[in-house]
Amino acid sequence: MLRLYGSARSRAVRTLWMLGELGLTYDHKDYLPRAPETRTPEFRALNPNGRVPVIDDDGFVLSESMAINLYLAKKHKSPLYPSDPRNEALALQWSLWETDRLDRQIVNYVRHTTEFPEAERKKEVAEAAWKEVTASFDVLEAALAKAEWLAGPAFSVGDLNVAAALYRALAIDTKKWPRAQAWLHRCWERPAAKRARAMREGK
Numbered sequence: 001m002l003r004l005y006g007s008a009r010s011r012a013v014r015t016l017w018m019l020g021e022l023g024l025t026y027d028h029k030d031y032l033p034r035a036p037e038t039r040t041p042e043f044r045a046l047n048p049n050g051r052v053p054v055i056d057d058d059g060f061v062l063s064e065s066m067a068i069n070l071y072l073a074k075k076h077k078s079p080l081y082p083s084d085p086r087n088e089a090l091a092l093q094w095s096l097w098e099t100d101r102l103d104r105q106i107v108n109y110v111r112h113t114t115e116f117p118e119a120e121r122k123k124e125v126a127e128a129a130w131k132e133v134t135a136s137f138d139v140l141e142a143a144l145a146k147a148e149w150l151a152g153p154a155f156s157v158g159d160l161n162v163a164a165a166l167y168r169a170l171a172i173d174t175k176k177w178p179r180a181q182a183w184l185h186r187c188w189e190r191p192a193a194k195r196a197r198a199m200r201e202g203k
């Protein structure tokens with residue numbers, strides 16, 4: 001049995017999107033980040049980092065949202081997993097790039113401009129984060145000027161991983177990067193993406 005630990009209101013939304021693309025059935029432990037259930041010895045045994053998402057696939061335990069999606073797509077021989085080694089490498093490249101260049105940066109930017117209560121917002125954190133977000137969007141824009149998708153001729157796990165991680169970018173002004181904006185919306189228009197988004201937004 002496949003089990004997913006992690007609420008849609010966490011990076012587990014990325015896994016939920018992939019599970020939807022693959023049409024898999026799974027047991028969902030809908031744990032919020034830092035919820036008491038993630039502080040138990042049982043959960044720590046699954047992920048010593050105490051973070052979500054984590055999957056348990058018939059005893060194979062895996063954390064890190066990007067790795068989980070790459071694993072699931074490959075294991076289930078999904079067309080979303082590039083068969084060409086170069087496109088496979090590009091899917092890895094973009095997943096790792098996002099984790100390094102955008103993941104925390106976009107979260108910090110949105111938290112410190114809108115999500116946190118005003119008293120907790122730090123202008124200098126938001127500004128530093130925005131600098132990195134804009135530089136990364138420039139990179140994405142340039143890549144999408146050369147190709148419609150990030151890792152080959154069609155939508156793939158590379159696009160899914162980056163677009164899913166950019167959930168918060170759906171709510172910010174990205175018109176300075178028209179190709180990246182259009183690509184992001186193309187990705188999130190997919191039925192599995194819409195379902196994951198609805199779970200996150202409680203619809």
Ligand SMILES: N[C@@H](CCC(=O)N[C@@H](CS)C(=O)NCC(=O)O)C(=O)O
Nearest residue numbers: 010011033034051052053064065066
């Ligand atoms: N790089 C990890 C990050 C996981 C992560 O930071 N998850 C957050 C929720 S989105 C969490 O569980 N935080 C709990 C904590 O900070 O203790 C991934 O992509 O899976």
